[in-house]
Amino acid sequence: MTQKVIIFDFDGTIADTVDALVSIANRLALEFGYVQITQQELALLRNLTSREIIKYSGISVFKIPFLVKKVKAELKNKIHEFKPIPGIQEALIELKSQGYKLGIITSNSKDNVHEFLKCNNLANLFDFIYSGVTIFGKRTIINNVLRQKQLKPNEVIYVGDETRDIEASKKANIQVIAVTWGFNSSEVLAKQKPDFLIHHPSELLTVLNNK
Template sequence: MTQKVIIFDFDGTIADTVDALVTIANRLAIEFGYVQITPEEFAILRSFTSREIIKYSRISILKIPFLVKKVKSELKDKIPELKAINGIQEALTELKQQGHRLGIITSNSQENVTEFLKINNLDSLFEFVYSGVTIFGKTTIINNVLRQKQIKPQEVIYVGDETRDIEASKKANIQVIAVTWGFNSPEVLAKQKPNFLINHPSELLEVIKN
């Protein structure tokens, strides 16, 4: 079996943070000038691409970096309560045992991710954790990581739960597995044409093997 470098998104892919992030976003709505997310609206937002969500929310582009920073900061207090996605620990452990190299590239903070991994006994599975400060800057981070670690794009698979993960991976010329257990709906993910679309962490093993 060819050994791969498998890079994971964090929020919604490894950690079940979606509800916590919605709660924080609603608390910050007045401060940042967007409408709170009702359960009905959340169902609609799941079927939007990341760019469509920003347009829909009517939040000023200039405010987004400050919002992202505030959300990360507020999420820090919730890290001890957060759980890993059901079945992800077993899949990650198996991939590591098969000799694949695992890493994380996220727009969450390195501190939050490291703390979560430690609490959930996942820290020994990952070779690296990289954090980026921009919403759509993942391609740059992916390219920087590949360059620093001297990894060829054909050796890499990215795993994420949002349309922006698919977009970033395609721009970086790496394969992408979209997962349906996170934020975006299966329908909107499929429209972005990822290399693979999976519904449960156990399917990662089959995709990587083939």
């Protein structure tokens, strides 16, 4: 076992927020100039990469940071309602007890993440939380974390639910576990060739303990 630090994505990976994010995105569609997502389209979008989703939506890339800011503000009002993905709390507690350092990288706000963790008794499990507005640039934040924490790429593994998580991890030369309980489908995640593809949080323990 080389990896001692596990970095998690937040929305869809730890917090069960995907449905809420879709609902908020639909409410903001007119303001930001893209079409609302029907349930049929949502199934389609789950099978697209992050780049393909932005192209499909028709939203201007320049508007995305402003959209993200507004989404974070709306999430703040509902953050106390959200629950962890079933099984993730138990997995996080076990990983922490085994000596792993746990962190979060998210495009959500630090305040939202802290509030969620506090409401769900998870706050004591994480050593760091990094927040930033990233469209395709999670690699930049990952590299910043590695530098600031003085970590080598082979000491870190990333856990996320979107194709951009896989892409960023590969560019940062760290291993990645893709999870199928978040936004992107198992099929499109598999096409991006993550190091591991898992379907339930309990499998995190199996993967990490067998490395």
